Amino acid sequence: MGNMETVDLYLHNVEQVVTCASRGPKRGKAMAETGVIERGAVVVKDGRILAVGPAAQLDGTFTSERVIDCTGRSICPGFVDAHTHTIFGGDRAAEFELRIKGASYLEIMAAGGGIVSTVRHTRAASVDELARSATARLDEMLALGTTTVEIKTGYGLSASDELKMLRVIEGLDRDHPCDIVPTFLGAHTVPSEFEGDAEAYTRCVVDEILPEAAAWYRTSRFAERGVPMYVDVFCEDHAFDLEQSRRVLEAGIEAGFKAKMHVDQFNSFGGVSMALELGAASVDHLDVTGHGEIEMLGGSDTIAVPLPAVNFNLGMTDYADARAMMDAGAAVALATDLNPGS
Template sequence: MEQVDLLILNASQVCVIPSEHGGPQRGSGLGELGLVENGAVAVKNGRIHHTGPTTDLQTRYTAVQTIDANGRAVIPGFVDPHTHLPWFGDRAHEFEMRLAGASYMEIMAAGGGIMNTVRQARQASIDDLVADNLPRLQRMLAHGTTSTEAKTGYGLDTATEIKLLDAMLALHAVQPVEITPTFLPAHAVPAEYQGRTNEYVDLVINDMLPAGAEWMTQHHIQLFFDVFCEAGVFDVPQTRRMMETAVTLGYRLKIHADEFEGLGGTKLAVELGAVS
C-alpha cells in the first residue's frame, strides 16, 4: 500500500468540480459538481493525490494522519476574487447616512467612504494593519475561503500604498489563506488633489506605478493594477493612461468599471486585456 500524508475517509460527499477542457467551467458546465458519495481524499506532499470512493482509497493507502469525515462534505476551498483587505478602522457612523438615503457617491463626496478609510489607514502602522486584518482572514478561512485577492487603495499616496502591500506580505506569512495582491492607487482622488485629478493621475503614473514595479521586482510577486473608472473618479482617457503605463511596467490589469454609470470602462478593459 502506498503511504500518503493525509487520508480523509467516509465523507458523505466529496465535491471535485471537474474542469472543462482543462480550464474553468462555463455555461451549463457550471452545474457539474463531480460528486463522489461516501468519498475519500488522499493528500501527499501538500497536494491532492487521489479522490474517489472510501472503499477504494482505504485499500490503496496508509496515512500519517487519517480523518473520519463521517456526515460531512469535502469541497474545494472558496476563492474570493475581490476584496479590499487590508483596511483599518471602520465606517459605522456612515450607516445612518445610508439609512437616510445618501448614496455611495454622495457619502464619498462628503469626505466619507473611501476617504474615511484612507485617513485611518495612513495613520496605521504595519503592525496595526496586521492586527486589524488577521481576524478577518481567520474568519474567511473558517467559512471556507482558502485563497483571496487583496487590494491596496486606502493609501492614495506612494508610501501608504506600498505599506499596504507590505502588510499583505506580513499577513500572508502568519496565516494559511493565499493572498493575491492588487495595486489600486487609483481608487479615488485624495483630498489634497481635489479639483486636480489629472495631477493625481500624473503622480500615479510617474511615482506610484514605478514604486509598485520596484516592489514586484524586490519580492518576486506579480501585481495586478486596478483603477476605479467611474463618473466623479477617473474617466476613460485617464484610466487608459494609467493602465497602458502599468502594462509597460509589468503589471497585469483589473478594473472597477461602469458600476454606477456606463462610461465605457468595460470596453477599455477588454481592449487592454484586463483579467476582470
C-alpha cells in the same frame, strides 16, 4: 493488496467530494456541474492533494497514521475571494446612518466621506496596527471556508502609504494560512491633496506611485514564487474617467502586472469594452453593464465578478445581471468586496 503508499492524511467515507474539476474557468451551463464524487476519498501528501476518487477505488491503495472517517460530511475546495479591501484603518460606521436617511454612495463620497475617510485612517495607522486588524478579518474568512484572498491597496494613495499597504499584504501572506494575491489599486479615488484634479493624480500614479509598486513587487515573496501582481482602477464618476483608467492599466501592464477593473458600479461609459481590449483578467461590479457588453464578455477570457453584497448593503436596486452573463457564455465568479464602507 500489494505495497501501499504511505501518505500524510487519508480522508475516507466522504459522503460527497465536490471537485469542481475543470480544465479552465467554467462557463454557461457548465457552471452547474460541480464534479461531485459520492462516497469519496481524498489523499494528501507533502501538503498537496495526491489523489481524489471513490473510496472503493482508493481504499487499500494508501496507508497513513492519520485517517479521518468523514461519514456524514462533505469536502469541497476552499473559497477564493477575488475582490477584497481587507486592509484598512478605522471604520465608516457613521455612514450607515447617512445611507438610512437616503444619502447615496456617490453623495457621501463627494462630501468627503467614503474612500477618502478611510484613507485618512489608514495613513495614520502603523504597519502593525493594519496587520493585526487584517489578520482578524482573515481569521474569520478562513473559519468560514475562504482559503485564497485577493487583497488590494488603495487606502494609501501616496507612494509611501501604498508601499506600506503592500508590506502588510506581504506580511499577511507570510504569516497567515490563507493564500494571498496582491493588487495595486493606487487609482482608487483622488486623495484630498489632489482634490478636484484627477488628471494630476493620474499622472502621479502612472509616473511615481506605480513604478515604486513595481519595484517592490520584483523583490517580493510573490515574485519569488511566481504569484502575479494585479493593477486595478475605479472607473467611475468622482473617481477616474475612461481615458485616465486606460493610462493606469496600460502602465501596470507595461510594468508586468495583470489588469483588473472596478467598472459599471453606478454608471456605464464603455469601461468593460476597454478592459476586454486590454485583456483584463476580470471586470468587477458590473451592476449597470448593458446587453452589448455582456455579450462581449461571453466571447472573452475575462472573468465577470459581480459583488452583490455591496448592492444589498448600500440599499441599491440594481444588481449585476449574472444570469444574462452566464447565458452569454461568460465565466462568472462571486466575491465579497470586503471593505469598511459597503
